[in-house]
Amino acid sequence: MKIHVWSIIKYLFIFVLIFFFVVVFKQNYLVFLLFPYVLLPAILIPVFLANVRKISLTGGSVVADTEVGSNILFFVEYDNPTYYPFLKCSLTFSMRNLFFNANKDSLLNINIMPKRKDRINISVKTAKIGMVLFEGKGMRVTGFMGMVSVNLPVSFSVQVPVFPEKTEQVDVAEIPYSEGYDEYTEPDLKGNLSSDIKEIREYRPGDRLARIHWKLSSKLDELAVKEMERTSVMSLVVVPELEKGKISQTVETLDAVSRKLAERGERFEICLFNSVSCSFDYYIIDNEESLKDCYRDMYFLPLYESTDMAKDAYYASNQRSALLLTVYGDEVKLLEDGIEVSDT
DSSP: OEEOHHHHHHHHHHHHHHHHHHHHSOOGGGHHHHHHHHHHHHHHHHHHHHHHTTOEEEEEESOSOEETTSEEEEEEEEEEOSSOOEEEEEEEEEEEETTTOOOOEEEEEEEEOTTEEEEEEEEEEOOSOEEEEEEEEEEEEEOGGGSEEEEEOOOEEEEEEEEOOOOOOOOOOOOOOOOOSOSSOOTTSTTOEEEEEEEEEEOOTTOOGGGBOHHHHHHHTSOEEEEEEEOSSOOEEEEEOOBGGGHHHHHHHHHHHHHHHHHHTOOEEEEEEETTTTEEEEEEOOSHHHHHHHHHHHTTSOOBSOSSHHHHHHHHTTOSOSEEEEEETTEEEEEETTEEEEEO
16 A cells, blocks of 8 residues: 555645634634545545455457457456445556567556446557567556555456468469488378389489489499389478568568468478577468467567578478478578579
């Protein structure tokens, strides 16, 4: 509880002024004002202190997620089970996007009526992708004539992911066939090689040593290569660069690329790089919800300053895919074993 000395002084000044008019100017009818001035603080302040801590306050959101440019409707819900009205309440809250981390506290003045549950709505228009965090920090409730106030602990956190607006304005080249690291992969996965030999052909620069038919090559006295039967396009890995300066463009391009690949029936994963723990998390994208789950986790990752940090870390850690699609801003590049195949 905090006692406001200046409010008490102003209250006493008014009391002395009324008393002065009663005594000096013989305004006896003003005596009736002196009794409330004496009794009200003695009654209402203890009642206020007894009831104020029974208030409960929570926060929430009407929508679970939204697209950039749309509104998010947050709300603060209070419950006052007492018969005491609290007419001067200031809620301290913050609202920020975790990617951009501009944290600023705001005040919301509300009236909490007796024996009532009610909701106050706060509408926010989104301008950027990311995780929007609505947090309650505390509430100050001021009592009779501003003489005392109580700070109530309020702690709620509401998270709403803002996804990029759906667009198909991205040109992603057809993903070339690639053998990957494993000769005998599952034939039912789209994009992998089966173990069936389609044909034997002469060696061409760039062919893997694992594809050379050594026994036949020794007989022919020249290198012969096994051409394996292909089931379709192999599984590829999409790596977004979470660089701070272009994060919005990167996520928008990643979304467009992912939808284009899914439309073609390509089998792919998104690989997210955590620059703090230097770890990787993989997300197989096979429907809308799996893409959203990937974004939700990505929005909590730390951003970094380097442009090719995720790609370099991927190859430095000997990750598992030979075919890589990197996304940085509006640039999409296809790499095979670290060598750029084409600009997409």
